[in-house]
Amino acid sequence: MTFCVALLGGSFDPVHHGHVALAALFESLLKPDQLRIVPAGNPWQKSGLRTSAGDRIAMLELAFQEAGLAVTIDLQEVGRATPTYTIDTLRNVRAELGPDASIVFVLGADQLQQLDTWRDWRHLFDYAHIGVGARPGFDLAEAALPAAVAEELEKRRSGIAQLRSTPSGKVFLAEALAVDISATEIRTALQRGEQANSLISPVVLDYIQQHKLYKN
């Protein structure tokens, strides 16, 4: 069977139930040989990170351990000084795994809606498949996507078995996911001293409190 690696990239500032649900969904759909979480070093489209790479990695380890999901934290992006471009990451992973492995880069519907703003976005498909999870408030319908993204989607849309058995170039939409949580909402709640218990794992919340993160 084709060797398969699924990658979930993100700022994870902080990691929350939406990220864990997205990773768990693709773990159960693809049954990859490896599930990698890739914290971004310099997410160039965001206005800045609120916590260090060390804190974000520690929170990721706690959250996925508590969820019982075996993951590898891929440190390549936090080790790069340049803006975080997924194309660089996928090029590296392809070079590492060779031409035959199935590589699936997982993202949420909000990112699909702006995929055409990513560096060299059409070339992402040369290196990997894209697996998209639905997200409340972000429409996955082709009519709601930028025309260029809808065009690629129409050409590339496939079933999960095709992603699992081929190296790259296809898109799978997982429409069943519906977790209405964002890291922005969590940061805002914590800054106001409000509860975030239903949004985030208790072990991550303990870590945030112990390290006095997101206080101002």
Ligand SMILES: Nc1ncnc2c1ncn2[C@@H]1O[C@H](COP(=O)(O)OP(=O)(O)OP(=O)(O)O)[C@@H](O)[C@H]1O
């Ligand atoms: N609730 C969610 N449902 C589905 N996908 C999600 C959800 N939250 C985040 N994602 C996806 O996880 C990846 C990493 O997201 P990120 O770390 O930016 O979290 P975020 O909640 O979107 O953060 P912020 O509110 O700071 O923008 C992205 O591909 C994003 O689309």
Ligand SMILES: O=C(O)c1ccc[n+]([C@@H]2O[C@H](COP(=O)([O-])O)[C@@H](O)[C@H]2O)c1
């Ligand atoms: O490559 C790009 O230009 C690019 C632009 C925006 C986002 N991304 C990646 O998309 C993933 C989710 O990003 P974010 O901002 O929602 O945390 C993360 O791995 C980012 O590095 C990548």
